[in-house]
């Protein structure tokens with residue numbers, strides 16, 4: 001028999017979402033009349049913007065004609081999209097990038113999961129706790145995590161950076177040597193952000209300690225406040241230490257259509273076994289051209305439409321819709337005296353469970369008394385215990401209904 005990659009056996013079952021599904025199914029079986037509202041899953045509900053739809057249709061028509069038909073495209077993405085990304089997402093904010101520094105992909109999940117491949121297996125990784133699980137699991141699969149400790153609920157070789165109300169969900173710098181630091185801002189699940197000055201601390205740290213920041217800004221489009229940076233490259237020197245991930249999933253409703261991109265600046269260097277400098281961009285390019293055949297032409301045409309005048313307006317409307325939901329949830333819940341975080345620059349609301357309840361205990365209460373499904377914070381890490389995540393991606397009607405039901409909870 002063939003032998004498996006033993007590291008996969010170190011993975012902890014996807015306990016969080018399967019347990020949520022199990023409890024929800026059981027509740028529906030016992031209470032078939034209950035109208036459940038889900039504010040749990042981080043998926044969007046509004047349709048694609050009109051400008052995107054038009055562009056997708058046009059691209060489909062192009063594929064029907066031998067003159068305009070496209071086969072394999074560049075693995076890195078078409079220049080027509082890369083140029084729009086650079087112009088609108090970076091140059092407009094004073095950041096200069098070359099086309100070969102942007103890699104279009106079919107989603108940030110793949111990008112943040114795959115990026116670790118180009119770094120040494122003995123790299124020490126640091127993650128925020130609570131954390132988007134892909135950062136951890138992709139390193140477990142690669143064999144960097146060490147054993148899972150069932151008492152601490154943590155992997156032995158991963159450095160966890162606690163984020164909780166005590167530090168306002170802003171992690172302390174690592175106290176031991178790390179090589180790769182995953183930062184997610186605006187944060188999933190806490191919905192919190194760093195200011196420019198706070199992010200600068202991380203960039204300076206990475207420069208001083210020769211580590212690389214893996215900056216996931218899948219929720220960048222939701223930033224409302226002025227002092228919150230939209231890109232890590234707004235910080236001086238960041239190009240030498242940071243890779244940035246962006247996604248159209250939440251920006252433009254692309255969760256099912258699939259398009260994202262990674263920025264790997266040419267200035268970013270790492271070292272080989274002999275200590276020679278290597279340009280990280282070359283390695284990522286090699287990885288992508290070997291293992292990835294590009295995002296479909298049709299999808300990239302649709303994606304480029306978000307940068308048109310009409311597209312920009314339409315995605316602003318989309319973001320505004322969800323952020324109004326976020327405000328409704330935030331205000332409704334904090335009016336009950338519950339501590340609420342996030343929801344200002346992100347579509348996630350992170351609440352402190354009332355009366356010291358555990359995350360799962362609160363999940364059960366919310367499901368049984370209000371028929372609302374949310375996500376227990378402890379599912380994202382030990383520091384999520386006693387917290388609970390709600391998303392603003394529902395319809396307005398359901399969001400308002402959910403808040404009304406929240407107000408009737410016996411707290």
Ligand code: PLP
Nearest residue numbers: 107108109132188218247249260
């Ligand atoms: N990064 C974070 C922090 C996310 O929350 C998500 C989606 O939930 C992703 C990346 C993945 O996004 P995509 O749909 O582009 O794969």
